[in-house]
Amino acid sequence: MRVGVYPGTFDPVTLGHMDIIRRGAKLVDRLVIGVTTNPSKSPMFTLEERMAMVRREVDGEGSSIDVVPFDSLLMTFAERQGASVIVRGLRAVADFEYEYQMAGMNQQLNDRIETVFLMADVSLQPIASRLVKEIAMFGGDISRFVTPTVRDEVVARVERLGRKGS
Template identity: 60%
Template sequence: MRERVGVYPGTFDPVTNGHLDVIQRAARLLDRLAVGVAINAGKGPVFPLEERVELVRAETAPIAAATGCAISVVPFEGLLVTFAREQGAEMIVRGLRAVSDFDYEYQMAGMNHRLDPGVETVFLTASETNQFISSRFVKEIARLGGDISSFVPQLTLERTLARVRDQAGE
């Protein structure tokens, strides 16, 4: 039987409970999952790439242990289908929070399929408790002094609050 390999790409700035929900659900479907942390400096990330990779690794380790899925966390730049090929993946996992996400994701899936018909895109809808969470909102709430503890895991919470405090002091 062939190994089922997928990639789950994102900026993960910061990694949220919504991301982890999708990763956990994908891990139940796959033998190996490469979480691709996009370099994407154009988004102006709060966390440097190395720290985003470190946080995603720390937060996904319990998922790997619980599911038996081998989860790797890999920085990447460039085309997603190229990254998928490099990882030996035949599946791109994308999370959908709301109907508004679908149009963009549908177009992206079509383009990726045209670039590499051997890589399928699979959409996992966010669970109802995580549908509204986005990294952008988490950062904005944290900057404005709001409580983000229900949106991110503990280690990410601590690092995000420290990062926001550091940036406010600059």
Template identity: 45%
Template sequence: MSSNVIAVYPGTFDPMTLGHEDVVRRATQLFSRVIVAVAAGHHKKALFTLQERIDMARDAVKPYSDQVTVESFSGLLRDFVVARGGKAMVRGLRAVTDFDYEFQLAGMNRSLMPEVETVFLTPSDKYQFISSTFVREIAMLGGEVDKFVSPNVQDSLLAKVRGLVRE
């Protein structure tokens, strides 16, 4: 673990999956402090509200609460990272298809904040295929998501889907 290095793990986390949780766990082994930065998601239509996503993320990272905090941000990620004293940005890579986008994003972020390194982490093999988009779709179509998300996220997801069906 690097001493006193703050890393920021940004995302919409709509919802937070076991893959996200695995990346957080891996990041805690490398950095003294990890901030899970939940994006307001102005460019994406989120299923969950910002507060719901923050609450689910906080519950998911409880085992690492001595090292991990959850905060929201809107606007330019650069401003958030710099304001928190971040020296690294953690990004999860599931497959080669993620790499092109993440590589371009890392290049842009390096231009905006040259003092911050982007670190790519891959989740365990059993989580490589999980995406929040797939999890939402499976839940909306009545499928089981317990293999992809923690129990609290599953409960929130099923409640949200039931609420949408009633509307």
């Protein structure tokens, strides 16, 4: 069985993430969505909230998708999952430079696990969780970037945190 891992913080999960999840799931028998916390980012949602959000969004996408938390090196997590593939989404040249370097480092850690890059759908390429949060913090409409349920969660969180520019 071919297992793939799609890692990320998913803070929040966007339509771009969902595009990569759907397409990545077609390439493997089992896709593990690894939800992690990046120490260089300050998340809007807790790990538990992001896990619940991703699980809800992938519900109905097929039984071959699992959502699993991790707090380790990606390659250690991938090995534990029995993965042979890391799935990564690319939006722009800047993504490629970062992802290329990461893929090279990961290959040095474990050359039995390949990294596969999927280009984001053209209509979804500008979407980034960081920008979705920023737009929401300033009262902008994020409905073109996330599902209605995720939009409601982000808007509610922004209201609790106190919207900027009000």
